[in-house]
Amino acid sequence: MSERCMSAVSLLICDDSSLARKQLLRALPAAWPLDIHQASSGREALERIREGGIDALLLDLTMPDMDGYQVLGALRDECLECKVIVISADVQDEAVRRVLELGALAFIRKPADPVHLQQTLASLVLLGDEMPSLGQRNTGQIPFRDAFREVVNVAMGRAAALLARVLGVFVQLPVPNVNIFEVGELHMALADAAQGDKLTAVCQGYIGSGIAGEALLIFHDSEMADMAVLMGTEDYRELEMLLDLSSLLISACLSGIADQIDVVFSQGHPQVLGQHASIDELIRVNRQRWKNTLAVEISYSIEAHDVHFDLLLLFTEDSVELLSRKLAYLMD
Numbered sequence: 001m002s003e004r005c006m007s008a009v010s011l012l013i014c015d016d017s018s019l020a021r022k023q024l025l026r027a028l029p030a031a032w033p034l035d036i037h038q039a040s041s042g043r044e045a046l047e048r049i050r051e052g053g054i055d056a057l058l059l060d061l062t063m064p065d066m067d068g069y070q071v072l073g074a075l076r077d078e079c080l081e082c083k084v085i086v087i088s089a090d091v092q093d094e095a096v097r098r099v100l101e102l103g104a105l106a107f108i109r110k111p112a113d114p115v116h117l118q119q120t121l122a123s124l125v126l127l128g129d130e131m132p133s134l135g136q137r138n139t140g141q142i143p144f145r146d147a148f149r150e151v152v153n154v155a156m157g158r159a160a161a162l163l164a165r166v167l168g169v170f171v172q173l174p175v176p177n178v179n180i181f182e183v184g185e186l187h188m189a190l191a192d193a194a195q196g197d198k199l200t201a202v203c204q205g206y207i208g209s210g211i212a213g214e215a216l217l218i219f220h221d222s223e224m225a226d227m228a229v230l231m232g233t234e235d236y237r238e239l240e241m242l243l244d245l246s247s248l249l250i251s252a253c254l255s256g257i258a259d260q261i262d263v264v265f266s267q268g269h270p271q272v273l274g275q276h277a278s279i280d281e282l283i284r285v286n287r288q289r290w291k292n293t294l295a296v297e298i299s300y301s302i303e304a305h306d307v308h309f310d311l312l313l314l315f316t317e318d319s320v321e322l323l324s325r326k327l328a329y330l331m332d
Helices: 018-027 042-051 068-077 093-101 114-124 144-167 183-194 221-230 238-261 279-286 319-331
Strands: 009-014 034-039 056-059 083-088 106-109 177-182 199-208 211-220 271-277 292-302 307-316
Touching: 009 018, 009 042, 018 114, 018 144, 034 042, 042 056, 042 068, 056 068, 068 083, 068 093, 083 093, 083 114, 093 106, 093 144, 106 114, 144 177, 144 238, 144 292, 144 319, 177 183, 199 221, 199 238, 211 221, 211 238, 211 319, 221 238, 221 307, 238 271, 238 307, 238 319, 292 319, 307 319
Parallel strands: 009 034, 009 056, 056 083, 083 106
Antiparallel strands: 177 292, 199 211, 199 271, 211 307, 292 307
């Protein structure tokens, strides 16, 4: 490494997921002269950059409180000097275009490929041309829920990118919620998602390597006509449209999870659980199946349209231990 590259580069990693930060730390060779800092929110990262001394930022997009787009906007508006590489699960073409327009120098999709990350840093942050082997940095233990939330985050982003291409829209992504629910708690979570609307829900079972559950896609009846326009089916058969959209989103999300934990899911046929029904009716019909579950909640919204829908992945209680084993290599 040349003399001009021997001084340490101050690098800030900003991601609300401790697993994502750990994966990035593992990908940074110990031989590189890096002074590494971490932030678990966009607001924390921005405050640290304002203090000065940060040369480069590895930035997530989907974060609570202050997301990556807002951080980039603030850096530009305040003329703060910092080289930004966005590392995100939101891989929509429009997301990439927007972050580059806001001043990011590069975009890397999650989970970041170590070689790609090293090459990007070497070219943009002047770390030199050497590509040493990976060093082992002290990254600590990761709780199951945080690890699985990041896996879901990556899968959610892939599903959104597919939906965006099919509909020609920009999908706004949330931070997914991961919780263990008993049936009463699940009732409350679904009621919150419903927001008082009449609902139609499509359910599809899945199983792979002993990990089993049901995916539940909830549509708000008040938004059905707008959804039909987006899908180009204004003279639509409502049930057919719902099943097509459910198949696309559920399959893409499950595939994204399966790829990361080395599982192949077999999926059942999608079924309509209730049409134009209240949340109470949905719970009453399915109470026995949803006794105790690992629930993942993802709320998709479509920009510039009054359309949103909720995807819940409901894993059986027995699946949690098997998922933990699959995630062990990520959490160690």
